Amino acid sequence: MENIVEVKNLTKSYKTCTALKQVSLNIKRGEIYGLVGANGAGKTTFLKILAGQIFPTEGELVLFGAHQQREQENQRKRTGVIIEEPGFYPQLSIEGNLEYYRLQKGIPGKAVIEETLKTVGLWEVRKKKGKTLSLGMKQRLGLAIALMGEPELLLLDEPINGLDPSGIIEVRNLLKKLNQEKNITIIISSHILSELEQLATVYGFLGKGTLLEQISAKALHEKCGNYLDIMVSDAEMYTMLLEKQFSHNHYLVLEDGTVRIFDLQQEPEKYSALASENGIGLRAMTLKQNSLEDYYMNLAKEGK
Amino acid sequence: MMNYIKSEWYRITHTKDIYVLTAILAGLTLLVNIVLFLAGKADKSFPYATVSFSLSNLACGLTLLFFVGAVVVSVLFAQDRKKGILKNAVAYGISREKLFIGKSIVCAVVSVCSLVVVLVVYIGSAVLLLEQGVVPDAVPSLLKGIACMLIMAVAFEVLLIAAYNFYEKEILTYLLWYVIMAAIPRLSAIIGLKFDVVGKIAAWMPYNYLSNEVIVNMSGWECLWDTPQGVAKCLISGVIALVVFGAMGLKISKKMEV
Numbered sequence: 001m002e003n004i005v006e007v008k009n010l011t012k013s014y015k016t017c018t019a020l021k022q023v024s025l026n027i028k029r030g031e032i033y034g035l036v037g038a039n040g041a042g043k044t045t046f047l048k049i050l051a052g053q054i055f056p057t058e059g060e061l062v063l064f065g066a067h068q069q070r071e072q073e074n075q076r077k078r079t080g081v082i083i084e085e086p087g088f089y090p091q092l093s094i095e096g097n098l099e100y101y102r103l104q105k106g107i108p109g110k111a112v113i114e115e116t117l118k119t120v121g122l123w124e125v126r127k128k129k130g131k132t133l134s135l136g137m138k139q140r141l142g143l144a145i146a147l148m149g150e151p152e153l154l155l156l157d158e159p160i161n162g163l164d165p166s167g168i169i170e171v172r173n174l175l176k177k178l179n180q181e182k183n184i185t186i187i188i189s190s191h192i193l194s195e196l197e198q199l200a201t202v203y204g205f206l207g208k209g210t211l212l213e214q215i216s217a218k219a220l221h222e223k224c225g226n227y228l229d230i231m232v233s234d235a236e237m238y239t240m241l242l243e244k245q246f247s248h249n250h251y252l253v254l255e256d257g258t259v260r261i262f263d264l265q266q267e268p269e270k271y272s273a274l275a276s277e278n279g280i281g282l283r284a285m286t287l288k289q290n291s292l293e294d295y296y297m298n299l300a301k302e303g304k
Numbered sequence: 305m306m307n308y309i310k311s312e313w314y315r316i317t318h319t320k321d322i323y324v325l326t327a328i329l330a331g332l333t334l335l336v337n338i339v340l341f342l343a344g345k346a347d348k349s350f351p352y353a354t355v356s357f358s359l360s361n362l363a364c365g366l367t368l369l370f371f372v373g374a375v376v377v378s379v380l381f382a383q384d385r386k387k388g389i390l391k392n393a394v395a396y397g398i399s400r401e402k403l404f405i406g407k408s409i410v411c412a413v414v415s416v417c418s419l420v421v422v423l424v425v426y427i428g429s430a431v432l433l434l435e436q437g438v439v440p441d442a443v444p445s446l447l448k449g450i451a452c453m454l455i456m457a458v459a460f461e462v463l464l465i466a467a468y469n470f471y472e473k474e475i476l477t478y479l480l481w482y483v484i485m486a487a488i489p490r491l492s493a494i495i496g497l498k499f500d501v502v503g504k505i506a507a508w509m510p511y512n513y514l515s516n517e518v519i520v521n522m523s524g525w526e527c528l529w530d531t532p533q534g535v536a537k538c539l540i541s542g543v544i545a546l547v548v549f550g551a552m553g554l555k556i557s558k559k560m561e562v
Contacts, residue, residue: 087388
């Protein structure tokens with residue numbers, strides 16, 4: 001598959017800090033690339049560089065095969081963007097804002113406005129002024145602006161910020177539909193990792209400006225696996241038995257005394273029996289699936 | 305760039321800001337003329353109820369055009385950066401240079417349209433309500449002066465647009481603009497008292513020549529633009545300023561991060 005974005009050793013430094021350090025990655029056509037990272041990890045900086053809003057200090061960016069800034073400016077007509085807050089004029093109506101961007105993008109015919117507003121669910125309130133919109137509506141308007149003109153690449157920074165639960169589901173479904181039906185490549189960052197989990201086909205984990213790992217959703221799913229949370233009366237004794245009798249040392253003792261066991265090698269019942277047979281009180285036991293959040297936390301902790 | 309200009313034209317004509325500004329400016333000039341008219345009616349010996357006096361307020365202070373131009377730029381573009389509009393345009397692939405040039409063109413056209421409306425109200429109400437006064441050709445003289453200073457006024461708008469691209473903080477933008485428009489010319493004029501070369505350069509700065517070479521009072525008008533040399537000075541200095549500020553703006557825009 002063709003690479004839409006190629007990034008080599010991308011670094012962005014400001015006077016006081018380095019926001020991105022030597023990031024290299026490729027994003028292929030048709031992927032939904034989930035950017036995962038804590039605040040200040042470099043997600044927005046990365047997206048802003050892709051959008052041409054800021055310049056990298058070092059490194060190379062290839063966008064739709066274009067290497068030079070001038071060529072990239074032409075190629076950016078194939079992208080739609082929401083980075084940080086959606087940009088629109090508060091004095092113009094929703095419809096007026098779309099007309100403004102329609103003219104700017106040189107899209108012929110006004111039919112596209114109706115089509116786009118219906119897609120994001122703003123057609124009924126199209127006469128509302130930008131300044132009177134709720135946070136959710138602003139996000140939808142930003143999305144409408146990004147979608148207008150059938151972009152091939154969407155750069156979305158926290159696009160579900162401020163949306164209500166039904167809005168989140170609608171946007172998620174819309175993005176999936178755009179990806180599946182029109183093969184639009186999407187690069188999306190979100191703090192709500194459970195949302196990313198339902199969308200992304202590839203993940204890029206960023207931590208303190210560096211790319212910690214890039215992994216496909218399939219590989220991540222396989223890698224995550226199950227873990228067992230077991231709450232016992234004597235965690236110290238239990239973990240000693242765990243190591244001695246099961247030769248198992250991949251576990252964590254949480255702050256509340258819960259023992260979290262990874263890479264389960266026995267049936268869950270065996271782990272409960274280990275406690276009861278040795279006179280350790282068993283208070284609770286839950287078998288859990290490692291979430292994207294856990295995976296990221298472990299990755300960040302390991303500082304891999 | 306044409307698409308950007310079209311979109312800006314749409315936005316400006318579909319929002320109230322420029323209409324409100326134009327109405328305020330036109331309203332103020334009308335108010336001045338009405339006050340003069342009423343004062344003249346109430347007191348036959350009142351010497352200021354004349355067209356020449358009314359228009360002298362602008363003729364003797366054409367730097368006002370620069371300030372009004374700055375207000376127009378603020379009204380049109382101050383929120384571009386704050387509201388993320390500029391980010392969208394850049395992300396859509398419009399080059400920063402084209403954005404700068406596009407804004408400058410739109411701003412110049414809108415300002416001229418606004419100026420025409422204000423002048424029609426200002427001069428029209430003066431002619432209709434007031435006596436002619438001691439300067440019979442006050443109207444053509446003022447119009448000539450404005451025409452001569454128009455390029456310079458646009459140049460100062462371009463300078464402010466460039467300054468917006470340079471600083472994110474608005475107050476610094478205006479400060480930079482004011483320093484270049486007024487403080488440097490004033491300082492140069494003072495230094496020019498000692499050093500001839502600086503003095504000669506300072507004489508070509510609009511803030512100085514509009515202060516020193518336009519004498520407007522109740523006994524008559526002596527304006528720089530009455531002579532071909534004066535007209536040339538206004539136009540040449542305007543073109544130089546436009547080129548210099550334009551080049552500055554292009555250079556700043558190129559590096560601008562949004």
